Every structure is written in C-alpha cells, then in structure tokens.
Amino acid sequence: MASRDPAEILALLDAQKRALMEQGDEDLRPSHGADSIEKVDDDAAPLSEMTQVIASRRNKERTVKLQAIERAMVRVREDPEMYGHCVTCEEPIAPRRLEVVPWADRCLACQEGGEEDGARRGSRRHLRDFD
Numbered sequence: 856m857a858s859r860d861p862a863e864i865l866a867l868l869d870a871q872k873r874a875l876m877e878q879g880d881e882d883l884r885p886s887h888g889a890d891s892i893e894k895v896d897d898d899a900a901p902l903s904e905m906t907q908v909i910a911s912r913r914n915k916e917r918t919v920k921l922q923a924i925e926r927a928m929v930r931v932r933e934d935p936e937m938y939g940h941c942v943t944c945e946e947p948i949a950p951r952r953l954e955v956v957p958w959a960d961r962c963l964a965c966q967e968g969g970e971e972d973g974a975r976r977g978s979r980r981h982l983r984d985f986d
C-alpha cells in the first residue's frame with residue numbers, strides 16, 4: 856500500500872482540527888444577552904437546563920475529538936510510518952476507517968475491545984452461560 860505523505864496527513868488533520876475549533880463551544884449562556892439570567896421563568900428553566908446539559912456534553916465530545924486529532928498529529932510528526940497502524944496491535948487500520956476517522960489510533964477490533972470508558976459494547980464476550 857502506498858504510504859501517504861505525512862505533510863498531507865498533517866494538513867488533513869489540521870483542517871479537521873480547525874473545522875472543530877471554528878464550531879466553537881456551544882453557548883452555555885444565553886447568547887443574545889437581552890434578558891437577564893435571573894429572569895428565566897419557571898417553565899423555561901427545566902428546558903434550558905436540559906439544553907445546557909446537551910451543550911456541555913457536545914462540548915466534551917468535541918474536546919475529546921480535538922485531543923484525539925492532536926494526538927494523531929503528534930504521532931504523524933514523531934513516527935509517520937506508524938500512522939494508519941493500530942497503536943495496540945500494530946495492524947494497519949482499514950483505509951475506509953481512516954477516511955472517516957483520520958485521527959483513529961486503533962483498529963476497529965481494538966477500539967471495540969478496549970473501550971476505556973463506556974461499556975457500550977464489548978461486554979458481550981464476557982457473558983457466560985451458567986449452565
């Protein structure tokens with residue numbers, strides 16, 4: 856497989872990073888500033904609270920993604936040969952996955968097997984029949 860130009864990969868990652876940064880944090884405060892925050896009426900409060908929760912979760916996801924992109928950029932700079940290879944099993948990451956997630960540092964198998972924080976999947980393999 857022809858390896859890609861590290862500069863090209865960096866440019867791609869940098870573009871992704873910029874795009875994310877341009878989105879900016881979602882406003883956790885009323886952006887138009889006309890009404891004072893104290894004047895929020897009781898009916899609207901629960902909704903705006905929920906909106907804030909959603910917004911802050913999105914901001915967190917964005918931060919996580921930004922960090923992943925930055926880590927990928929560091930990897931490309933330090934070891935361009937290893938870009939596109941899984942940091943866990945060192946197997947090449949599927950090109951289609953890299954197209955969608957250029958900052959991916961693990962192959963799908965390792966990603967799903969070693970998800971650090973959400974037990975969203977992967978617990979299936981630990982299930983046992985008890986009889």
Ligand SMILES: [Zn+2]
Nearest residue numbers: 941944962965
């Ligand atoms: Zn792997």
